[in-house]
Amino acid sequence: MISTPAAHSDEELDWRESPALALSPILTAALDAFYEQGYHGTSVRDIAGRVGVTVPALYYHHQNKEAILFSLLDSSIDRLWRMCRAAQAESGDPAVRFANLIECVVRFMAKSDKIASLDAEIRSLSPELRQRYTARRDEIEVMLLDAVRGGVAAGVFDVALPKDTVRALFGMVQAIPTWYRADGRLTVDEIAHRYLDIAGHTVGAVPELLERWRSMGEKPA
Incomplete structure (x- = not known):
């Protein structure tokens, strides 16, 4: 028996403050x-x-321990997929979609340390279950890839290899659960803004965008 997470409409999710699974x-x-x-x-x-x-x-x-692992992974990736859909739906502007998606994934990784860390265990799944999981994860990468390509077309990003760049960005963000701690010196807001700045430089965002994103993360005097 493979459990499937309960469906929730994207409108029900606050992608910045999504509740625990x-x-x-x-x-x-x-x-x-x-x-x-x-x-x-x-x-x-x-x-x-x-x-x-x-x-x-x-x-x-x-059915077995593998089915338990898959239920956890499936619940996690389904939640992130829905959060990303809500994040990108806020604007048709590719730069805004890019910023929202980066912030969305960073926040999810920081707030879901236990379940996000299970991503490394997908190697323990059967080929069929692994494909089901990675198919949904690939859809999230496509959302970010579309935003990057849209930014290049709009002249606000300068990226020679969009697919490789997106893959590198996801690898960077997925590592957050390995070091971030809720009781550490950085808040989730600070991590989100720092990673957006790093991601913006990675895609060659124009100075105006970088300055705007950096100012969003500045603390009031």
Whole structure:
């Protein structure tokens, strides 16, 4: 049995302040276990013990440990996909869409440290499930790629290799869960603005855009 996350319309999501995923007790326990011990270091018995159910009872809801992992990954990527759709829908201007998408993904990665860190475990999925996950992730990359290409066409970005640039940007942002901590010296707002500045330079944004984005992140005197 492969669980599918409940559908929510994009309009219901505040892409800057999206609430935490509503996970079942089994998925919550599995997420904690995978985060603490790694996927391969966690057994189904470990997860069942954390929830306080028997292994057969757990299997009633999820076919196996791989199905649990996929349910977590699928819930996460579906939420990010919907947030990105809401972020890009705010404006048809490619520079605004680019800024919104970068900020959206940065905020998601910073606020979803446990579940975002599971992305490295997609290698543990079967080819079929991996393809289902990566197909949705690729759709998010296409949103950003379209914004970059639109910015190039509008003369506000200067990018020789849009696809490679977008891939590099996603790699940079996906690393946030490896170091960001909520109790650290930087807030999510500060991280979002810093990464937007880095991303803007990466796509060769014109000085006017860079200055505008930088001023958005400045603290009031």
